[in-house]
Amino acid sequence: MPWNDLPALDRKLTETLNAFDWGIAAAIIGEVxxxxxxxxxxxxxxxxxxxxxxxRRKRQxxxxxxxxxxVIASGRATGEVRRHYAQALIDNGRLPRAEQELMVILASSTxxxxxxxxxxxxxxxxxxxxxxxxxxxxxxxSAGDLQRSLAAYWEKYDQNPSANYWHGINVVxxxxxxxxxxxxxxxxPSVHExxxxxxxxxxxxxxxxxxxxxxxxxxxxxxxxxxxxxxxALRALEYxxxxxxxxxxxxxxxxxxxxxxxxxERGDPMGERLLPILDAALLRRQGGTIxxxxxxxxxxxxxxxxxxxxxxxxxxxxxLDRCRSIARVASVGxxxxxxxxxxxxxxxxxxxxxxxLLITNAHVINAKGFRNALHxxxxxxxxxxSSVTFNVRREVWxxxxxxxxxxxxxxxxxxxxxxxxxxxxxxxTVPPSRVYIIGHPGDxxxxxxxxxxxxxxxDQLLHYRTPTQGGSSxxxxxxxxGWRVVALHHAAVDSVSANEGIPIARLREATVIST
Numbered sequence: 001m002p003w004n005d006l007p008a009l010d011r012k013l014t015e016t017l018n019a020f021d022w023g024i025a026a027a028i029i030g031e032v033x034x035x036x037x038x039x040x041x042x043x044x045x046x047x048x049x050x051x052x053x054x055x056r057r058k059r060q061x062x063x064x065x066x067x068x069x070x071v072i073a074s075g076r077a078t079g080e081v082r083r084h085y086a087q088a089l090i091d092n093g094r095l096p097r098a099e100q101e102l103m104v105i106l107a108s109s110t111x112x113x114x115x116x117x118x119x120x121x122x123x124x125x126x127x128x129x130x131x132x133x134x135x136x137x138x139x140x141x142s143a144g145d146l147q148r149s150l151a152a153y154w155e156k157y158d159q160n161p162s163a164n165y166w167h168g169i170n171v172v173x174x175x176x177x178x179x180x181x182x183x184x185x186x187x188x189p190s191v192h193e194x195x196x197x198x199x200x201x202x203x204x205x206x207x208x209x210x211x212x213x214x215x216x217x218x219x220x221x222x223x224x225x226x227x228x229x230x231x232x233a234l235r236a237l238e239y240x241x242x243x244x245x246x247x248x249x250x251x252x253x254x255x256x257x258x259x260x261x262x263x264x265e266r267g268d269p270m271g272e273r274l275l276p277i278l279d280a281a282l283l284r285r286q287g288g289t290i291x292x293x294x295x296x297x298x299x300x301x302x303x304x305x306x307x308x309x310x311x312x313x314x315x316x317x318x319x320l321d322r323c324r325s326i327a328r329v330a331s332v333g334x335x336x337x338x339x340x341x342x343x344x345x346x347x348x349x350x351x352x353x354x355x356x357l358l359i360t361n362a363h364v365i366n367a368k369g370f371r372n373a374l375h376x377x378x379x380x381x382x383x384x385x386s387s388v389t390f391n392v393r394r395e396v397w398x399x400x401x402x403x404x405x406x407x408x409x410x411x412x413x414x415x416x417x418x419x420x421x422x423x424x425x426x427x428x429t430v431p432p433s434r435v436y437i438i439g440h441p442g443d444x445x446x447x448x449x450x451x452x453x454x455x456x457x458x459d460q461l462l463h464y465r466t467p468t469q470g471g472s473s474x475x476x477x478x479x480x481x482g483w484r485v486v487a488l489h490h491a492a493v494d495s496v497s498a499n500e501g502i503p504i505a506r507l508r509e510a511t512v513i514s515t
Contacts, residue, residue, distance in 0.1 A: 029063035052084040057246035061088035079115030124152035132259045137334030165218040195225035213245035233273040240281035247285040254278045324416040328382045328440035338364035338473035339439035344418040348511040360474035422484040439475030462487045463498040
């Protein structure tokens, strides 16, 4: 892969990302990094920046970190490289490290004005994320974090209100959040005044120029602040139709509406209008993955979850019913570690009394700390569909060789039953069969339905192209017809550009032999 063939490399990365082949995209970046370490000629920074932008649009933060870290280690990092790196760190929850990178940009005499503006805004994002993360984890958020976030956004907006829209609308959202949380912000305009000012500025631009995606999203958020759901919905439709609004942009807007504005899908006129529009747009742009929350579980069943097939309402309802038995596994501090799901103990331990257990990966929960797994006492198991959280009472069985752990919880999940299992061994077919995953790559429960073909299977392992992200470890892998579990998801495998699961038949053999 000589550097003089960079146009072909760029096309390959773009095509791969547009096809949602996250594993292949990561492999391409891995090859680039390997060559950077051995090739005497440095890769052009214009190519690096273009790759980082493409990866960001599809929210592929792990390869962004890998590529940016290599450039930074080589001593050739620009402000843009550091910005993309900091953004990836923020979205992966590494807030202190992100703040360090952003401070480097702000302290550098060579940073361009755009780098300084973006870095200042991302400093605001770091403190905003700390504030909302604390709330979500059940802790009392720091008023200081909110004030520091406000100050960072306001500084850049106040310097150039006609250009720094996104800084200004974040001030609006944080002022509204402060009001809801009972915090005083006397040094800033009112929410209504500032939102009206920003919306008017954008509408003035629109008289002579076509708006870009961020300007449209800012106008939409302004109408949220002005409590005008009709105009906000019109802007949301315009925004999601914009050619420059990809997964990164739409997810960021969706996150802002949920985390900062506190919009919800039912009983909230604004949330009911906007969130389904953004959810559907995100589905189209990230390869068939859609956020499913408890309040929307019985809604929007007739949507087409993916671009290549339709199914019955009953089929989707079965999938949604399975969600009640799937949980987020997190540390006591709230950081996500993986996914787990309910099983009938007799399916794996036939000689023992019948009871409901939770299965996950051994690298997610393991009493001996396998691959930095959570100790059972440090794990919190959260069932989003039922809004209940449990502690682990005890570890029942764990085996690193098959990367599986069974635990007993300290309570019963309401309206949830053990997931049904596929009783036969999985075999390759022509055309290849499909499998689907439901898990917790983030805080919310996610479906992964597109590009989901099985690419290889043996008695020991199952490989499939179903898109997944960090946090999916321990998710159930479902066959396509009846939502029966065929495997326990546990890893991505670069050698076959696919994800890997442990077949249920292999798990059953391992548990029966050991008991």
